[in-house]
Amino acid sequence: MPPKDSIANTFLVSFVLCVVCSLLVSSAAVVLKPLQQKNKELDQRRNVLAAAGLTVDRSGEEVAAADMSGTEVEEVFGTRVTRRLLDIETGEYVADGEVDAQFDPKKAAKTPELNTPVTGEFKIGPSSREKQTWVYLIKDGENVEQFVVPIYGMGLWSTLYGFVAVDKDLATIRGLTYYEHGETPGLGGEVENPLWKSKWVGKKIYDEAVTVADANNDDIKTGVAKGAPTAELAAYQVDGISGATITCNGVTAMLKYWFSDQGFAPYFKKLASEQGAG
Ligand SMILES: Cc1cc2nc3c(=O)[nH]c(=O)nc-3n(C[C@H](O)[C@H](O)[C@H](O)COP(=O)(O)O)c2cc1C
Secondary structure, three states: OOOOOOHHHHHHHHHHHHHHHHHHHHHHHHHHHHHHHHHHHHHHHHHHHHHOOOOEOOOOOEOOHHHOOHHHHHHHHHHHEEEEEEEOOOOEEOOHHHOOOOOOHHHHOOOHHHEEEOOOOOOOOOOEEEOEEEEEEEEEOOEEEEEEEEEEEEOOOOEEEEEEEEEOOOOEEEEEEEEEOOOOOOOHHHHHOHHHHHOOOOOEOEOOOOOOOOOOHHHEOOEEOOOOOOHHHOOOEEOOOOOOHHHHHHHHHHHHHHOOOOOOHHHHHHHHHHHHHO
């Protein structure tokens, strides 16, 4: 046996240590993956509720989204929210029998047969988007009160992922949240600031002179102003975040894209015509 402090022994000990540590790390990654996935889903649900202004605890008291326990999120989500898979281009729901409950829109956006190029006048950063995505119907009893749709697009450093809640009138924003981004805390990261987020509630999406059914891309007026919005645009826009103009421009661009005929306009028009018919 070589002496304890020999070079060979040092190498042997380091090698064994490396193997043991890498085994520990990789098995932790494998074991924890389902838990991470579950937490990710819970976080998305929490954000859907936050966008819809439904962050309440057991007693029905309004709380910050982060203060809702996992069980509270599941409870409110289970009673108030229905998730549907939407074909974005047609604005139709995918038939129940054809829905894969594990469908991942983020992966689909990068898969050639499941995505479509981002075209038209609005640029959001990524060059393709998923053809289908999950949308969330917020119900009060039998009545659908809001529709929560996913949005994403580039800021300065990162793609921001979030949700926007739209009232059943299909013209008014009820809330907006971001659950994933890599913008600078205190600058672009202020998109998470509750005060700034609260400014979105009640903003109109399309020019108030037109109905949703008639609205086209030029009528999309919502977005982030540079500084405070002018009196003329105050009904549509929120204040800019100082030192974060690029992130704010990204927010405006993604809203314009996702509310356009490339995004959810066909869905909203369909819903509006169904409401008109009903
Ligand atoms: C370290 C660092 C981080 C920054 N992070 C952001 C950011 O997250 N979002 C953003 O729009 N601008 C960020 N900026 C500022 C931009 O470079 C740019 O100056 C700013 O968007 C202009 O905004 P203003 O017109 O409101 O001053 C950062 C700048 C520095 C130096």
